[in-house]
Amino acid sequence: MHVAVYLPLLLSLLAAPGARILAERCEPRLATWLLTVSAVVLAAASTASLALLAVTGLIRIPPLAAIGHWSLQVVQRDDPAELSVAVVAGVLLAAAAFAAARMMGRRVRSLARAALDAACVPAPDGLMILDDPAPDAFALPGLPGRVVVSTGMLRVLDDGEQRILLAHERAHLDNHHYLFVALAQFGAAANPLLRPLAHAATYTVERWADERAAAITTGDRDRVARTVGKAALAVRRTPGRSPVLGMIGMIGRRSPLSGAGPVPRRVAALLAPPTGRRIAPALITAAVLLAAVVSTGHAALDLHFLLELAGA
Amino acid sequence: MVANSHEPGRRRANGEREAEILAVLQEAGTPLTPGEVVEHLGDDLTYSTVVTILSRLHTKQLLTRTPRGRAYAYSPVADEPGLAARRMRGVLDERPDREAVLTRFVDGLSSADEELLRHLLGPEQDLDR
Numbered sequence: 001m002h003v004a005v006y007l008p009l010l011l012s013l014l015a016a017p018g019a020r021i022l023a024e025r026c027e028p029r030l031a032t033w034l035l036t037v038s039a040v041v042l043a044a045a046s047t048a049s050l051a052l053l054a055v056t057g058l059i060r061i062p063p064l065a066a067i068g069h070w071s072l073q074v075v076q077r078d079d080p081a082e083l084s085v086a087v088v089a090g091v092l093l094a095a096a097a098f099a100a101a102r103m104m105g106r107r108v109r110s111l112a113r114a115a116l117d118a119a120c121v122p123a124p125d126g127l128m129i130l131d132d133p134a135p136d137a138f139a140l141p142g143l144p145g146r147v148v149v150s151t152g153m154l155r156v157l158d159d160g161e162q163r164i165l166l167a168h169e170r171a172h173l174d175n176h177h178y179l180f181v182a183l184a185q186f187g188a189a190a191n192p193l194l195r196p197l198a199h200a201a202t203y204t205v206e207r208w209a210d211e212r213a214a215a216i217t218t219g220d221r222d223r224v225a226r227t228v229g230k231a232a233l234a235v236r237r238t239p240g241r242s243p244v245l246g247m248i249g250m251i252g253r254r255s256p257l258s259g260a261g262p263v264p265r266r267v268a269a270l271l272a273p274p275t276g277r278r279i280a281p282a283l284i285t286a287a288v289l290l291a292a293v294v295s296t297g298h299a300a301l302d303l304h305f306l307l308e309l310a311g312a
Numbered sequence: 313m314v315a316n317s318h319e320p321g322r323r324r325a326n327g328e329r330e331a332e333i334l335a336v337l338q339e340a341g342t343p344l345t346p347g348e349v350v351e352h353l354g355d356d357l358t359y360s361t362v363v364t365i366l367s368r369l370h371t372k373q374l375l376t377r378t379p380r381g382r383a384y385a386y387s388p389v390a391d392e393p394g395l396a397a398r399r400m401r402g403v404l405d406e407r408p409d410r411e412a413v414l415t416r417f418v419d420g421l422s423s424a425d426e427e428l429l430r431h432l433l434g435p436e437q438d439l440d441r
Contacts, residue, residue: 110413116331137417153417165417172415181415205415229433232418236426263418264428271432 005052005299008045008292012193015042018285019200024265026281027274028207029175034285035204036180039187039197043100045292046191050093052299057086059307070310096190103189107182111141118142126173127166129154135234137165145173156234161227164213168224171212177205203262210266211274225270232263329357329365334374334388343378343385 018038022031056075058064060083065072118140128148130136135153140146147169154162172178181202188198214224269275336352337344344352346363353362366386369375377384421429 107413114413138414140414168417169415177415178413209415226433228418229429232421232429233426235418236421259424260428261419261422261425263421264425264432267429267432 004295004302005049007295008042008049009193011288011292012042012046012191014288015039015194016196018288019196022281022285023200023204023207024269025275025278026204027277028204028211030277030282031204032177032180032201032208034282035197035201036184036187038285038289039184039194039201041289042194042197042292043187043190045296046193047093047096048296049299050089050096052296052303053086053089054093055086055303056306057083057090059310060086065310068307068311070307072310074310075306100186100190104182104186107185111178111182114140115142115145118144118146126170134238135231137169137231139169139172139177141173141176141178147173152238153231153234156230157227160218160223161230163217164224164227165231167213167216168209171209171216172205175205175208175212177209180205203265206262206266207269210270214270221270221274225267228263228270229267329361330369333362333365334369337375337386337388343380343387345380345383345385347383349386 015038019035022034026034059068059070059075060072062072065075119142126144126146128146130148130150132150133152133155134150135156136148136150137153138148140148147166149165149169153165157165181198184198184201188195210224210228211221214221217224332353333349336349340348340352346359346366349362349366350357350359366375366377366384370377370386374389375386376389377386379385
């Protein structure tokens with residue numbers, strides 16, 4: 001319990017460097033899986049750690065100790081955590097539970113609303129064309145989802161580029177990217193240290209869809225890169241749409257790309273040779289997650305023994 | 313904005329109400345006054361709530377209105393596909409985490425991003441067609 005209970009919290013500090021490595025050096029589909037699973041597992045382990053620490057505080061409250069027939073003396077002698085630590089853990093636990101529940105509630109409503117809107121859209125083949133001169137294109141999740149493209153966007157792109165755009169958006173829907181993003185953000189809501197994982201997942205789903213678009217259409221990754229660039233510059237030229245810079249938070253200044261937004265990074269990744277299937281990032285991620293789970297289990301077992309000892 | 317717009321739960325509920333009221337007006341096929349909308353809805357919505365929602369939809373240019381007696385009669389501004397298109401842009405724009413639900417093809421670019429992008433794609437690219 002002494003060290004093990006804090007380990008998931010310490011391992012969460014690896015999220016920032018880990019997210020950067022996974023997003024940039026790993027094949028995007030694998031990276032998305034690793035980022036999402038990491039966010040969920042580390043959030044669960046760190047929340048469980050907070051809960052264990054909070055319980056060590058609760059059992060020192062005389063009425064509660066009486067209910068469990070625990071000896072206060074034993075608890076105070078053998079309990080590794082200071083009471084103040086337990087109180088802080090309890091407050092953080094409440095905050096984490098509240099933030100995660102609020103985020104998930106909001107997202108479920110948003111997804112339900114998007115599905116409702118998708119169902120209202122008359123688009124038998126899943127494609128809806130907005131009569132709007134401003135270039136815009138997005139996937140609207142639903143049962144089934146819809147790809148929405150404005151006439152302004154179609155005008156900017158030639159036939160091949162339009163196919164790439166549609167393949168990209170359909171890849172988002174077919175592979176349920178909104179679920180990966182929602183789960184990663186759920187983990188990040190419970191444990192803010194994991195936010196870099198969620199940021200990275202929103203980027204790797206775009207990379208995943210870019211690579212799928214290249215594979216489904218001509219296999220020409222340069223062409224996909226130019227399509228993404230062309231569309232982004234067209235959006236930029238349209239007045240009235242403020243840029244959404246979701247990816248500014250990437251840390252590090254090692255290359256000109258490290259502080260850049262998602263579009264230039266996607267284009268650069270498409271122009272570079274494809275990322276091979278590297279096994280090392282997956283193994284390292286698995287090792288970190290295993291360590292978090294084992295240490296949480298270990299801490300839980302310690303607490304169990306402490307309660308047995310105090311109850312004897 | 314309505315008086316209780318500071319309450320997020322309430323506002324989300326209103327978004328659903330908007331869709332409901334739009335559907336009523338679509339089905340009716342003729343302009344309806346707030347009172348008639350209340351009758352068609354037949355649930356717990358009060359007259360004043362309906363008036364609020366109707367005037368908000370009017371502000372969003374989803375409805376047109378013509379004076380009838382002491383009230384206005386409202387009708388959808390366009391046919392179903394046109395309305396759906398406006399809903400996509402207008403109503404969805406209100407969602408607090410809309411960007412997280414919709415996966416956009418391209419996000420906006422900062423000036424630095426634009427420069428970097430042009431550099432990456434090379435000067436010979438005909439991007440400004």
